[in-house]
Amino acid sequence: MNTKLNIWRLTPPQILVLGFAVIILIGAGLLTLPFASATGQSLSFIDALFTSVSATTVTGLIVVDTGSTFTTFGHIVIISLIQVGGLGFMTMATLVAFVFRKRITLKERLVLQEALNQGSMEGIVRLIRKVIIYSLTIEAIAAVIFTIRFSFDFGFAKGLYFGIWHAVSMFNNAGFDLFGTVDSPFVSLTGYVGDIVVNFVAIMLIILGGIGFIVISDMMDLRKKKKLSLNSKVVLSMSGLLLVVGALGIFIFEFTNIRTLGSLEFGSKMLSSFFQSAATRSAGPNTVDISALRQASQFLMIILMFIGASPGSTGGGIKVTTFMILISAIITMIRGKEDIVVFRYRLAKDRILKAITLTMMSLFLVIIVTMILSTTQDSSFIKILFEVTSAFGTVGLTMGLTPELTAFGKVLISITMFAGRLGTVTLAYALQPKQEKELFRYPEGKITIG
Template sequence: MNKKLNIWQLTPPQILVLGFALIILLGAGLLTLPFASASGESLHFIDALFTSVSATCVTGLVVVDTGSSFTTFGQIVIVSLIQVGGLGFMTMATLVAFVFRKKITLRERLVLQEAFNQGSMEGIVRLIRKVIIYSLSIEAVAALIFTIRFSFDFDFPRALYLGIWHSISMFNNAGFDLFGTVDAPFVSFTGYVGDFVVNVVAMMLIILGGIGFVVIADLIDFHKKRKLSLHSKVVLSMSGLLLIVGALGIFIFEFTNIRTLGSLDFGSKLLASFFQSTAARTAGPNTVDLGALRQASQFLIIILMFIGASPGSTGGGIKTTTFTILISAIVTMVRGKEDIVIYRYRLAKDRILKAITLSMMALFLVIVVTMILSTTEDSSFIKILFEVTSAFGTVGLTLGLTPDLTMLGKILICLTMFAGRLGTITLAYALQPKQEKELFRYPEGKITIG
């Protein structure tokens, strides 16, 4: 009786952490089955666990090539984990509740509120209904376009399978792909570097999945309201700015690099630059060899991966809104102002403190894991930093280090992906003991800064 009571007393953050952990373990168990592996032999548990974590946390880092190492069953398990991990297991549970006309309880609403980082429970079920409809609709349209395009390269059943699979993977910002073969593993989308249709559809999926469901709902309802919320304005403006800055940076740095963009025509150079800038925002696919990029480009991608997508989306990172608040705080301080004002709205101090806390916790996590891996892995510092940031941002881009990770390295990257998907603050709330309200306040003190 006490055990049952303890389960019901779990906080929303603890339910989220436990739910994701159980899904990961279930996925790892299925991927270790012999008929999930193309070789017919059971995949090593740590490799199955790594793949399950990467799929559920919609990252895309892989220790074995997805296209050549797994059977159709294994690939379906992976794409199912991607869908559940991207939309959130509570969203999928709500979908089941809708189908069976089950009422959403107050506790379930609280968990959904935590999962989508909403300020209140008001309209949360309505939002979830929109999330499900929008997600499935977007994936269906993209799957149709992908299928038509892939039918020129494969027979129709294979093209349909690839179309649906990659539509789910790209929209959920997972970065997994099935284009690798035994002779050429880990090729990602490099075979479509100059393909306009594949690039544009993939980028649109990544962007729509990365801006967040609240923003998508806001955009769809724009014709009724004739205005966007402050959240949507910040997300759209910062996402657009980062996309353009990232693309221009990669274009300039790699323009003469014969191993990346140098051998392409001008149009393909632009397309590849925008694709890689988009993918760096937590998606994971690549159309050029990332290991051949100049270090300036690699470091730029590290910055983009650390910032990540937007709140309530399928992506990770510290989020575009957090980055906007940090930049605005710097500008406000330099200008000698007291309040941070964005689009004529003053931000509350608790929002600013949360942004700073989240950023510092994320930076601390990346630094610590990078330092540990620098001693356990036989690789360059830039490769390790790139890998860790990719894991934290749930991006999936790699410079080739993932398959060569040691056992400890795989475990640390798994933990980093898990923290990146759930969020460092959510994880901290889940692990800390129940807080009691303080009955007093200490006197204010002053510390010299700068």
């Protein structure tokens, strides 16, 4: 009897989980090589694994400073993991298939459908082609602008290297950067807090990466189709609303905080507020010290990180569409209506149940991991909650806890990042046993609520 594992007998969620796990292990192995480290000594496997998980899940949490710890080889490994993790390994595999003119099989189309969170396979290969073209075009334009700007600070050669590297990192909402040095590690973009060019380009990359490839494709076809899909309307409206609410909240809470926005000019305060609001949507870079923010700002950022970006994007969280469904359900219940209507469309019951399931599973994950870390880490509760939510939302912002994590804490945060990138529902589908059709239904019962 043949007992060999046939990967194509696995379900699409199982293939996604296995694929990301393999990429993470390969990345960790490469980062442990001596010539990946600036000191010439091998990085510990746990730190290499954490870095690989963070890069592949496009999170940005780091236990060692990226710029000063790794060599150019290490940097290339990390940015490659970010690109593969952001676009999805199946998207990259499809790119290779396009290059070699290979046919995309039915099973591969099913996995691509799962990876992009699509309802059907119709036009999936065409969508993947658009994803690749749009992504590379956006990254190339941003890389040119970044190169010109960074050339003034580092010269053309290093400016070009930094320009390309950070364009890929920002668009994929990864949060990794190379600005740290041995003397000043973990600085992120704090040196560019008032720089209009760097801030504007970074914000645009974060937003474009966060709204998702499906929405970008829909916007590009707007002239032909004459209207946006319901999904795109929800994503754009909620993303815009959360961006503005987050920016106003941070601006108000931090206006007089001398350690963050208090010492900046009015224009820089506004710019920094919008940057940090955009960054909480799954991006990770920061222009102000996150640990110096007031607790009101930190808690607001926790909420925004938990909501996250959009379906089919490089971001994590429960997604803005899920949040919109939950808010709409509350409003509908309060008004005594039966159907949940969004932009004059009635939502199906299964969408509502999936939104509730996803939110509750995600909430349970964050609560359980936070409780466990609270017993194993010597740190404040809000600091731990911030770290866990950042990991789940694949954001990468931290209040300084990441480098202080114990080995157990690193493993737990790595698992949280992995679950956040794939999605708790996808992970549950991948781990569940084969479903059997129910042969009967139980009688309906009633429970008193409220």
